[in-house]
Every structure is written in structure tokens, then in C-alpha cells.
Amino acid sequence: MTQKTTHQKAWLLVTPVVVLVAFNALIPLMTVVNYSFQETFGNNIFFWEGTHWFEEVLHSDRFAASLVRQIVFTTIILLIEIPFGVAIALSMPRKGPWVSVCLVMMALPLLIPWNVVGAMWNIFALPDIGLLGKTLNSLGFDYDYTQQPFSAWFTVILMDVWHWTSLVVLLSYAGLSSIPEAYYQAAKIDGASPWAIIRYIELPKMKRVLIIAFLLRFMDSFMIYTEPFVLTGGGPGNATTFLSIDLVKVALGQFDLGPAAAMSLIYFLIILLTCWLFYTLTMKDEAQ
Amino acid sequence: MDLSWMAWTWPTAAFFIFILLALTTMMIWERFSPGGNPRKGILRLDTTRGDRLFITLLGSAYIHLAWLGIFGAPLWGGLVISILFGIAVFRWV
Numbered sequence: 001m002t003q004k005t006t007h008q009k010a011w012l013l014v015t016p017v018v019v020l021v022a023f024n025a026l027i028p029l030m031t032v033v034n035y036s037f038q039e040t041f042g043n044n045i046f047f048w049e050g051t052h053w054f055e056e057v058l059h060s061d062r063f064a065a066s067l068v069r070q071i072v073f074t075t076i077i078l079l080i081e082i083p084f085g086v087a088i089a090l091s092m093p094r095k096g097p098w099v100s101v102c103l104v105m106m107a108l109p110l111l112i113p114w115n116v117v118g119a120m121w122n123i124f125a126l127p128d129i130g131l132l133g134k135t136l137n138s139l140g141f142d143y144d145y146t147q148q149p150f151s152a153w154f155t156v157i158l159m160d161v162w163h164w165t166s167l168v169v170l171l172s173y174a175g176l177s178s179i180p181e182a183y184y185q186a187a188k189i190d191g192a193s194p195w196a197i198i199r200y201i202e203l204p205k206m207k208r209v210l211i212i213a214f215l216l217r218f219m220d221s222f223m224i225y226t227e228p229f230v231l232t233g234g235g236p237g238n239a240t241t242f243l244s245i246d247l248v249k250v251a252l253g254q255f256d257l258g259p260a261a262a263m264s265l266i267y268f269l270i271i272l273l274t275c276w277l278f279y280t281l282t283m284k285d286e287a288q
Numbered sequence: 289m290d291l292s293w294m295a296w297t298w299p300t301a302a303f304f305i306f307i308l309l310a311l312t313t314m315m316i317w318e319r320f321s322p323g324g325n326p327r328k329g330i331l332r333l334d335t336t337r338g339d340r341l342f343i344t345l346l347g348s349a350y351i352h353l354a355w356l357g358i359f360g361a362p363l364w365g366g367l368v369i370s371i372l373f374g375i376a377v378f379r380w381v
Binding site: 027 | 292293294295296297299300303304332333334342346349350353356357360361363
């Protein structure tokens with residue numbers, strides 16, 4: 001048997017990353033686990049509570065309601081953003097001077113900070129003075145995102161689609177650009193229809209970037225906080241109180257660190273399971 | 289260094305020590321039998337030893353939560369099911 005040479009020194013190069021991850025992820029996560037079993041009133045004094053907070057969260061109607069809202073929101077925006085983003089990427093030019101114009105236009109929403117997006121849409125959608133709100137009302141729609149849950153949901157979803165579809169577009173476009181010209185020539189010789197080209201060449205070639213786009217959009221939308229917080233503050237009532245908004249209310253508003261920690265861990269487990277399932281199932285198809 | 293803000297307790301420390309021991313065991317195991325023993329199990333997934341540990345840990349977390357939601361504390365029943373689940377995962381998945 002031949003002995004393979006291994007360079008153990010390479011591990012040294014990874015050390016800074018390990019230290020960084022320990023500081024910004026592992027230590028905070030360990031602290032959250034510690035908090036989830038205890039009660040505190042400040043001053044670093046803790047009382048052991050056992051699994052009480054987990055039971056409370058698991059039986060809480062409030063948590064269940066936020067979770068359902070979160071799942072509905074994430075499902076809706078994924079159903080809109082992924083097909084819409086792919087459609088835009090497919091219709092963008094591949095060569096010529098318009099390529100850079102289109103790419104810059106697409107990148108613009110991604111450059112705007114999240115709280116600014118929230119503030120922009122807050123004013124844009126105001127029913128009495130905002131461009132969107134005023135227009136919708138003058139067209140005869142009864143629209144007021146500060147009062148009606150449906151309008152609030154409509155605005156939050158529209159805002160997210162406006163802000164994040166570009167990410168799907170840019171990733172899909174990168175996938176499309178990497179397809180060699182020979183594939184298209186072969187399709188032309190075979191007399192493939194435009195739909196056949198999309199179905200059998202472009203979509204399969206975009207698969208990997210689409211998985212990344214889906215996972216990024218899933219995780220980001222599942223953790224969404226700033227934009228709806230600035231736009232609606234979780235209202236009207238609790239209509240747009242998604243999981244992270246509820247979590248911040250519990251942790252910082254009510255200073256219930258124990259229940260908030262238990263909530264975060266359950267939240268974390270849901271994200272972990274969904275990402276793992278999605279990644280594993282798509283990679284399984286890939287292997288076959 | 290004052291670490292009182294991290295609010296360590298013996299049960300949570302024991303939990304992390306267990307995870308650390310599991311990871312160390314995996315490293316030692318890998319040393320003696322490199323390659324992670326990849327295979328296609330009953331779920332038709334390509335898994336290595338590390339994947340199987342991950343599935344066991346994630347599954348155990350859900351089993352404990354389900355036990356807590358249905359029967360409440362104490363969690364011994366959930367622990368027993370998790371151990372059986374772990375053995376099953378390492379044996380067949």
C-alpha cells in the first residue's frame with residue numbers, strides 16, 4: 001500500500017476561520033442553549049428551569065401563529081421569486097452593450113440597506129400620500145396597509161419581491177452564461193423548440209445555482225426581520241408578526257431571555273432540517 | 289475572564305462535552321478507517337459516517353422535542369428512543 005503524503009501544516013491556515021466562527025457562532029449558540037434552561041432577571045443571576053421553556057413554547061398558540069405566518073410568507077415569496085427570477089434571467093440579453101445596463105439595474109435593489117428598503121416602502125405605500133397607496137386607492141381598491149391585514153401582507157410580499165428577485169436573476173444569469181455555445185448549436189441542428197432548449201439545456205444547467213438561490217432565499221425570508229419591522233412593525237394587530245419579530249419582542253421587549261432562547265433553538269432546528277432535507281434531496285437527484 | 293454571562297450549568301456543559309466527545313470519536317474512527325465508509329442505505333441516500341452522526345443528532349433533537357410536546361418532562365423516554373434511532377441510523381441508513 002502506498003502512503004499518501006499529507007500536509008498537516010495546511011490546518012494552520014484554517015485556524016483563523018475556526019477562531020472567528022467560535023467567536024461569532026459557537027459561543028453565542030452555546031450561550032443560547034444555556035439560557036434556554038434558565039430564568040434570569042438580569043445581573044447575570046440565573047435560576048434553573050429545566051425543560052419548562054421548551055414545553056411552554058411548544059404549547060404556545062402565539063408561537064404556532066407566528067410559525068404559520070412565517071411558513072406562509074416564505075412559501076409565497078419562493079413561489080413568486082424563483083420562477084419570476086428565472087424568467088427575467090432568460091429574457092435578458094447575453095451579449096452586447098445592454099448586458100451591463102441590465103446587470104446594474106438588477107443589482108440596484110440589492111445594494112439598498114434593509115432598513116432603508118423598509119422606510120422607502122413605508123412612505124411609498126402610505127394610502128394618503130404614498131405613490132403606490134394613493135394610486136391603488138384612486139383606482140378604486142380599498143388599500144391601507146396600516147389598517148388591513150391583507151394590504152399589509154400584499155405590501156410586505158411586494159417589497160420582498162422587489163428587493164430580492166434580483167438575487168435569483170443574477171444567480172440564474174450566471175448559470176446561463178456558463179452554458180457553452182455548442183449546446184445551442186446542437187439544439188439548432190436538431191431543430192429543438194425554444195421551450196425544449198429551456199427545458200433540456202438551460203434549466204438543467206442552472207440547477208446548481210438555483211439550489212443556491214432557493215436556499216439563500218429560504219433562509220433569508222425565514223429570518224426576515226428588518227423590512228417588515230420598519231414597514232408594518234408586525235401589524236396591524238399581529239398580522240405580519242413573523243417569527244423573528246416575535247422573537248425580538250419576547251427577548252428584548254419583555255426581557256424573557258429563557259423562553260426567547262428556547263424559541264430560537266426550535267427556530268434554528270426548523271431551518272437546519274429544511275436546509276438539510278432540501279440539499280440532500282436535490283443532491284440525490286444529481287447523483288442519479 | 290468573567291464568563292458568568294454565559295450562564296453555564298452542569299447539564300448543558302455535559303451536553304456540549306457529549307457533542308465534543310462524539311466529534312473526537314469520529315476523528316479517531318476516521319484515523320483507523322479512513323474514507324468515512326460511504327454507502328447507500330435504506331433511504332437510498334449517499335451517506336458517510338459524518339452524515340449519519342448528523343442525522344442522528346438532528347433526529348434526536350426532534351425526538352426530544354416531540355417527547356416534550358406530547359408527554360412532557362422527564363425526557364428519559366425520548367433519550368431511549370433517540371439512542372435506538374441512532375443505532376438504527378448507523379446500522380441501516
